[in-house]
Amino acid sequence: MKLSLPIYRLKRQARLLSREAKIPLAEALDRIARREGQPSWSMLAHLSARQNVGARLLSEFAPGDFLLLAARPGHGKTLLGLELAAAAARAGRDAVFFSLEETQAGLLKRLADLRVDPPAQRFAIDTSDEISAGHVISRLETSRRGALAVIDYLQLLDQRRSNPDLCVQVRDLGEFARAAGVTIVAISQVDRAFEAHGGSLPGLADIRLPNPVDLGLFSHACFLHDGQMRLQAIGAVS
Template structure:
C-alpha cells in the first residue's frame, strides 16, 4: 500500500494532532495509521520498513531539486543512487542514470544483485564519455516530465578539457531542474580528511572540490556513512 505522505511527514502531522487534540502521541500516530489503511502505527511502520532505501528516499526530493548524494568510497552511494532511479521508474517517472565511473556491464550486474526486473529495463543507463551537463540536459529534455537523473559522479564531469568547468555545468543543471521540475541527484565524493575530523557524519564542508564550486546551487543533500543517512537542506544538512 502506498502512503499518502512520506513517513517523516506523517510523524510531523501526528505531533501536530497530538498538540491540537490534546491526546497522547501514540494515539495520534494510530489515528493517522488508520487513515492510511492500517490498524495501528506499528503495522504502518513495519510496512514502511520493507521499502527499499531508494523508495524511502525518493519522496524526500522535490521537483526542481538539484541534490547531492555524498559519501566516502565503499559506503553505498552508487547503489543507493541506482535504487533511487529505479524507485522513480516504479513511480511512473522517466529516470536516467548517467555514469562516468561504471561500465554498462557493471551497472547491469548491480541491478541484478538488487533483484530488479522490468523496472530496471525501463531505466535509461548512459555510460558515454560525452556525459556533461549539456549532454544530459539534451537527453532529459525530450523525456516525459518530471524526470529524475542520477549522476555518477559530480567530480568527474569536468575531467576532460573539452568540457565546461564544473561550476558552469552545475549552474546549467540547477537552471534546468528549476525550469522543468526535474530532480537531479549528483553522487559526490567526500574529502578523505573527513575521516580525521572525528565526526560521525560528513557535512557540506567535506564535499571534495578539486575546483571551486558554489554549493549553494544544491537545494538538498543526503550524506551516508557507516550505514547511517542524514538528509536535509544544504544550509542545515550538518
C-alpha cells in the first residue's frame, strides 16, 4: 500500500477538511481514506501499521543474518513473513517467499488482503515441492547482496526422505546467508504445549522440533503471540 503522503499529514488534511466542510472528523478521515484507495480510515490505519511492522523489523537485520520467525497457528507469522519480503522488494532488494505450506494463489490473496503490491521485478513466490536448503541456495546464488528469502516453514524442509536432515539444512542455510550477504527468514511452528503454560510470548524452548536442530545457528529469533512481538539475538552473527 502506497500513500500519497505520510499518515500524519493525511490526518492533518482530515482535520482541515472537517473544519472547512463542517463535517465530523471521523467522516473527514474516511473521505481521505477513500481518496487513498481504502474503504475507511480504520482500514487505512490498520494496513499502514502492519506495513510499518514489516519495514521496522527489516531495518533490524544486516545482510547475512539468519532469522527464526516463530508463533502458534493464527498469530501472524506467515503474514509478517510476507510483509518482510514485500518491504525488502519495495526497498529495491531481491526477495523470494518460499512456501511448502501455501499455494501461490493463497499467498497472492494474502498480499491482496494486506493491500501490499511489491514490485514484480524484485519479488517472487516459489511453491515448488522441491523446496529444501539446496533449492533455496540454488535459487539465491545469483541474487545481489542484501537479498531476502523467507522459508515457510522450517519443520517441512526435511519432510522428503531424499532431503538432508533438518540440522544439516539449517547449518547450510546459515553458512550461505553469511557468505552471500543474504538475509534468510525461517518461519517456525511453536509447540502447542506453550499455550498450556500460559506464557505471554513463546521462546526458544517452545520451538517445535520433531528432529534435532541447533537453534544457535540462527542469529536472531522473532516471537509473535496475541499481537505482541519480541526480537532477540541468539548465536551466529554475520
